Amino acid sequence: MAELKSFTLADLSQHTTxxxxxxxxxxxxxxxxxxxxxxxxxxxxxxxxxxxxxxxSFEDVGHSDEARDIMSKLLVGEFKTDSSEKPKAKSPSSSTPRPIPAAEPSDSGSLQYVLALAVVAGCVIWKVLL
Structure with a gap:
């Protein structure tokens, strides 16, 4: 098998259409x-x-083994994060705990529900058509 190409976030960001x-x-x-x-x-x-x-997002929806098999056919490379993209290590000198900021209200729960529902509906339709 050929060696996989390495992709950075900058490389990935050029493939969004x-x-x-x-x-x-x-x-x-x-x-x-x-x-x-x-x-x-x-x-x-x-x-x-x-x-x-x-x-x-992929794991939040929950994909089948069949979906993971399809993915293996679409594999083109490995994702490498730049050192500038990695989270910074916590400073050992800051041992004082910081207060946790209040969470902003979001619709991510609704979005996840809709995405999960869309995947289930798509799977049902796909099975019916096969």
């Missing part, structure tokens, strides 16, 4: 361009996550 759509998931980069129309959750889900690390 239907004509060239890459996602990073669990440290691997996938070219989803040819899969956009086949994605059971719809193209919008992929386009929204295009050009970045989509690991959290």
């Amino acid at each position: 239907k004509d060239s759509l890459y996602l990073a998931i669990h440290g691997k980069v996938y070219d989803c361009t040819g899969f956009i129309d086949e994605h059971p959750g719809g193209e919008e889900v992929l386009i929204d996550e295009a050009g970045r690390d989509a690991t959290e």
